[in-house]
Amino acid sequence: MSWNARALDVLAAGEPTPLIDFPVQAPGIRLLLKDESAQPTGSLRHRHARALFRQAVLDGLVTEGTTVVEATGGNAAVAQAWFARRLGLPYIVVMPGERSRARARAVEELGGECRFVTPPLAIYDAARGIPGHFLDQFGRAAEHDLAEELFAQVRPDWVVTGAGTGATSATLGRWVRDHDVPCRIAVADPDNSAYFPGWTLDVSDYATGMPSRIEGIGRPRVEPGFRPDLVDLVIPVPDAASVAAARHLRAVTGLAVGGSSGTALWAALELVERMRARGESGTVVSLVGDAADRHLATYHDEAWAAAKGLDAGPYADELRRRVALRPGGE
Ligand SMILES: Cc1ncc(COP(=O)(O)O)c(C=O)c1O
Numbered sequence: 001m002s003w004n005a006r007a008l009d010v011l012a013a014g015e016p017t018p019l020i021d022f023p024v025q026a027p028g029i030r031l032l033l034k035d036e037s038a039q040p041t042g043s044l045r046h047r048h049a050r051a052l053f054r055q056a057v058l059d060g061l062v063t064e065g066t067t068v069v070e071a072t073g074g075n076a077a078v079a080q081a082w083f084a085r086r087l088g089l090p091y092i093v094v095m096p097g098e099r100s101r102a103r104a105r106a107v108e109e110l111g112g113e114c115r116f117v118t119p120p121l122a123i124y125d126a127a128r129g130i131p132g133h134f135l136d137q138f139g140r141a142a143e144h145d146l147a148e149e150l151f152a153q154v155r156p157d158w159v160v161t162g163a164g165t166g167a168t169s170a171t172l173g174r175w176v177r178d179h180d181v182p183c184r185i186a187v188a189d190p191d192n193s194a195y196f197p198g199w200t201l202d203v204s205d206y207a208t209g210m211p212s213r214i215e216g217i218g219r220p221r222v223e224p225g226f227r228p229d230l231v232d233l234v235i236p237v238p239d240a241a242s243v244a245a246a247r248h249l250r251a252v253t254g255l256a257v258g259g260s261s262g263t264a265l266w267a268a269l270e271l272v273e274r275m276r277a278r279g280e281s282g283t284v285v286s287l288v289g290d291a292a293d294r295h296l297a298t299y300h301d302e303a304w305a306a307a308k309g310l311d312a313g314p315y316a317d318e319l320r321r322r323v324a325l326r327p328g329g330e
Pocket residue numbers: 044045161162163164165166167168169215216217260261264287288289290
């Protein structure tokens with residue numbers, strides 16, 4: 001078997017991640033969480049990494065011995081290092097800031113190399129300057145296998161996701177369009193992100209120039225992988241609401257999720273509320289992007305939130321009004 005054929009075997013779809021029933025006070029409406037923290041590297045980025053490597057192998061850009069390069073400080077680095085190790089390829093990631101981050105250790109444990117660059121935006125040029133293949137998760141945003149897996153598990157009325165590269169919402173939107181499935185796709189967008197204003201105003205190169213405080217989602221500009229035509233609704237979610245919802249999600253499921261899962265949950269609960277008010281029944285799926293102990297020191301920590309000027313209190317009150325902590329309601 002050739003190296004490429006073996007590589008495509010390694011890059012075949014993995015085990016489906018579970019759906020978790022999430023309690024809501026709305027008779028006839030089911031809210032399910034698609035738990036991507038169950039991926040081997042703990043996040044939705046596992047799917048992006050698989051898709052990026054697969055595309056690169058199919059296009060002949062990565063083969064035996066190719067050094068693979070990426071620029072990110074996020075979960076993508078761990079997922080890509082995981083696949084690089086399985087493919088026996090050298091992996092170098094350029095990360096923003098100073099060394100010592102927990103994620104860098106995880107990459108190194110998988111045999112990858114981390115290089116640190118300031119200012120943060122210099123990571124892209126630095127990565128382009130390294131001999132090898134630059135995966136470029138934003139520039140090449142490959143659609144992945146979430147939709148196929150999800151729609152084999154359940155037929156929801158809405159799926160709610162965040163948008164970073166845009167690949168996930170595009171994957172979902174394309175699948176429902178191509179399969180003529182009556183499911184709508186909502187993107188939950190945090191403060192400072194360009195996706196909500198870009199989508200509302202129909203401006204494809206809208207830019208806020210502001211970084212998102214919700215790791216993994218929300219971008220200073222509309223990225224090339226975001227497909228507004230494949231998205232039915234973009235719901236803006238205040239960062240303090242994302243924090244409150246992430247904490248609520250943890251209280252109910254025990255998962256130490258990141259802020260982005262809170263953003264999606266908050267928007268999903270808004271949809272549930274709208275359905276309830278209209279007397280509709282149905283199923284909403286909300287994505288859990290990742291979970292990790294390191295989030296306990298940020299989104300789940302009151303001192304961290306206060307230092308960022310995020311007051312989750314009013315949103316937590318709102319959640320208590322909207323959601324039952326146990327199935328059946330309290
Ligand atoms: C809940 C959630 N939705 C969506 C995304 C990002 O999706 P994409 O980069 O495909 O737009 C993330 C982060 O990876 C996430 O945590």
